[in-house]
Amino acid sequence: MEQVGTFWTVGWITIVCAAICAIASTFGHNNTNSSEPYQKQLQSILKLVEELPPPNSPIEIPPKIIDKKYDFIIVGAGSAGAVVANRLSEIGSWKILLLEAGYPENNLAQYPVLAPVLQLTDYNWDFTAEPQNNACLAVETRRCAWPRGRGLGGSSAINYMVYTRGNPEDYNQWAAQGNPGWSYEDILPYFLKSENAHIPISEPNYHRTGGYQSIEQTSTSALANAFIQAGQELGYQITDYNSPQQIGFSPIQITTSFGRRASTATSFLQPILNRENLHIVTGARVTRVLIDSNTNRTYGVEYIRNDKKSSVNASKEVILSAGALQSPHLLMLSGVGRKEQLEKHGIKTFSDLPVGETLYDHVAFYSLLFNSNVSETSLSDLFTEDEIQKWYKTGQGPLSSISGNEALAFIKRSNSSNLNDTSPDFELILTTGTLMSDNGTIGRRILKITEEYYREMYETLQGKSSFTIIPILLHPKSVGYMKLKSADPYDDPLFYANYFTDPDNHDIGVLIEAIRFALRLIETEAFKKYDVKLISKPMLGCEHLKHNSDDYWKCALQFLAISSYHPIATCKMGPVGDPTAVVNNELKVYGIDNLRVIDASVIPLHVAAHTNGPAILIGEVGSDMIKKERGVL
Ligand SMILES: Cc1cc2nc3c(=O)[nH]c(=O)nc-3n(C[C@H](O)[C@H](O)[C@H](O)COP(=O)(O)OP(=O)(O)OC[C@H]3O[C@@H](n4cnc5c(N)ncnc54)[C@H](O)[C@@H]3O)c2cc1C
Ligand SMILES: *[C@@H]1O[C@H](CO)[C@@H](O)[C@H](O)[C@H]1NC(C)=O
Ligand SMILES: *[C@@H]1O[C@H](CO)[C@@H](O)[C@H](O)[C@H]1NC(C)=O
Ligand SMILES: *[C@@H]1O[C@H](CO)[C@@H](O)[C@H](O)[C@H]1NC(C)=O
Ligand SMILES: *[C@@H]1O[C@H](CO)[C@@H](O)[C@H](O)[C@H]1NC(C)=O
Ligand SMILES: *[C@@H]1O[C@H](CO)[C@@H](O)[C@H](O)[C@H]1NC(C)=O
Ligand SMILES: *[C@@H]1O[C@H](CO)[C@@H](O)[C@H](O)[C@H]1NC(C)=O
DSSP, rough: OOTTOOOOOOTGGGGGGGGGHHHHHHTOOOOOOOOOOHHHHHHHHHHHHHHHHOSSSSOOOOOOOSSOOOEEEEESHHHHHHHHHHTTSSSTTOOEEEEOSSOOOGGGGGGGGHHHHHTOOOOOOEEEEEOSSSTTBBBBBGGOOEEOOSSGGGGGGGGGGGGOOOHHHHHHHHHHHOOOOOOOOHHHHHHHHHHEOOOOOGGGGGOOOSSSEEEEOOOOOOOHHHHHHHHHHHTTOOTTTTTSOOOOEEOOSSEEEETOOOOOOOIEEEEEEGGOOOOOOOOOEEEEEEEEETTEEEEEEEEEETEEEEEEHHHHHHHHOOOOOTTHHHHHHTEEOOOOOHHTTOOOOOOOOOTSSSSBEEEEEOEEEEOOOOOOOOHHOOOHHHHHHHHHHOOOOOOOTTTTTTEEEEOOOOOOOOTTSSSSSSSEEEEEEOOOTTSSSHHHHHHHOHHHHHHHHGGGTTTTTTTEEEEESSSSOOOOOEEESSTTTSSSOEOOOTTTTOOHHHHHHHHHHHHHHHHHHHTTTTHHHHTTEEOOOOOTTTSSSSSTSHHHHHHHHHHEEEESSOOTTTTTTTTTTTTTTBBTTOOOBTTTTTTTOOOOGGSSSSOOOOOOOHHHHHHHHHHHHHHHHHTTO
8 A cells, every 4th residue: 555656646537627528529518618738638538548449348238129018127227226137137037127218338437537527428417406505605506516327337337436335333223213124234245245345455254256346446646645644643543444443544445347447237237138038228218107096006117218108017016226316206207206296296196205305415525625745647647548558458557546536534523422323424535636636627517616616716726736635424414305396207306405404503513523634634744744735725705704713614615515426315215104204124115016216215314425335235135125025035
């Protein structure tokens, strides 16, 4: 791990800023106005990337006739859906249809360093939250970006690849809320089942090799090593945070294989494309679950493909794996949701349930900025023929960086209300680059920061080596929700984030504490070696407040604390009688037969984790529940 000296520093988006326009136009978006130098670099990078054969062979779906009837229909081939498709099709006598609105991943998705760029392509559904008065204030019309992956692999095909499971206590809480089968002891074998781990920092009983999902570890350059050493100076350990000892500092475990992105499509679908009983159909957008009004039983789905509406039947079950924003949407469109709301849109109610009424997200702050004397490598230095060849042959080097995110810490606040609770309160991510690293071409755009705000706040900070520590609130008390906008399946629902709306200001308080913790880190010997300084320019809009006071940080957070893309709980799991529950502990929708939700929307309570690992877990656990119930396990 000690490799100070021979490091490279990759701005989280520095290297890719150039790639945006051509990539974006390749996928039909054309909303870019990058500066000249970036345009030029972009052209040459893309040329280099395109000339190479794909690093892993891309998924090619053999053309298949869609039959009229299957045993199971899975909607959405994302983190959970791909796992379910794999596990159910292990049973040779079951015929399975996997319907995905998007398309197979392209070559660019495989470069970890290009991750942010994917958000600017059609591989992102590009949702936004409704405007708020006390958060996302620097964002266009105050609507926080809520990206979601569209295509095989779903959000695992556009995410930052951080692999985290969460704390044992988190899962024990799920179980304690009346969800048998979900305690840490119950679910740990399923984390192991998926996994093919090759990570140096590893607690032996918590990892294994041989599963479908490859896990590797980030390389750490100078600043990330300093971050980890700073943690040690403050008395923290270097930990395998995916073991019960979650509190501490570490390089990041990531869903890559040989330095290439390992989405659930490449991990769980690609190896089984030869299974005759699994039909994978892309470009198929499901618009409704079909429910028999005499029996309240699900019998199929309706979908649109090539502008043509069709329906297909499922004799056993329909499984919604369309993700935390779209599984609830599909339920509501199909007559499962709050009756008053559905009636307003002329939808007949089959089961009156609180669909979309709970929505937790992890809010993160993107403007805790530092300068250092570690130089940032520019794009043109990185995407050279040599670097690409090196990455291609060895899987290593800056192109395998998950866009500059190199190390993290899980921390419990000093003043925890429950000392027995082992789950951390906040996370810090060390990222070797900032919003300024690409002169506003990509980072600004994916966070949807207004051009004026960027210009006035960040432009004068460009051209100097900078990095950030991103604090993330893990256990929010604020609760959001979503509701239908209309009965048109192509109309996005309305999403209300409600960040920082908890009455006792717990959420903003934890983030201020996280910022103060990061500032202590910066004072350590480890960081002093690099002449690290907090960028003291006050946040635009907060200049009137005393710098570094709690009120100042509170103000700064309201401008640029935004989503870290972990919505959950919209189809919450809970026991009979729980007024917030949509599915039971076996993920079956209450009041409707033959219908389950298997994805991040069922997570009942926030976890101290980025949600890809938990979504994969839910796919594994849900699949086994189906197999057990049908006597094949
Ligand atoms: C930009 C970004 C970065 C992230 N970074 C990380 C990270 O580093 N680490 C981490 O752990 N988590 C990260 N996350 C979160 C994590 O990736 C998601 O929580 C997880 O992938 C969700 O899995 P899922 O199965 O619930 O849904 P998804 O993976 O989103 O899958 C849903 C699938 O359903 C499809 N679909 C939706 N509606 C329909 C329809 N009507 N018809 C047919 N198909 C449909 C979608 O196209 C998609 O493929 C990130 C997310 C984003 C967006
Ligand atoms: C699908 O199921 C419905 C309801 O049972 C039935 O009316 C319809 O004929 C079925 N379609 C096919 C192709 O089996
Ligand atoms: C179907 O659900 C509706 C609404 O919840 C209910 O009124 C009806 O009795 C149910 N029908 C059956 C057959 O269970
Ligand atoms: C400690 O927590 C309590 C509430 O749990 C709060 O009232 C108090 O202000 C906190 N103290 C500090 C120093 O954060
Ligand atoms: C902490 O855990 C111990 C042992 O499990 C238990 O006896 C005690 O009541 C717990 N305390 C709190 C505050 O939860
Ligand atoms: C980014 O901006 C800085 C100063 O504003 C400038 O020195 C640098 O050349 C710019 N980089 C590119 C690639 O345009
Ligand atoms: C960075 O700053 C430190 C502390 O001032 C100094 O010792 C070191 O030599 C500097 N390194 C470079 C590369 O300038």
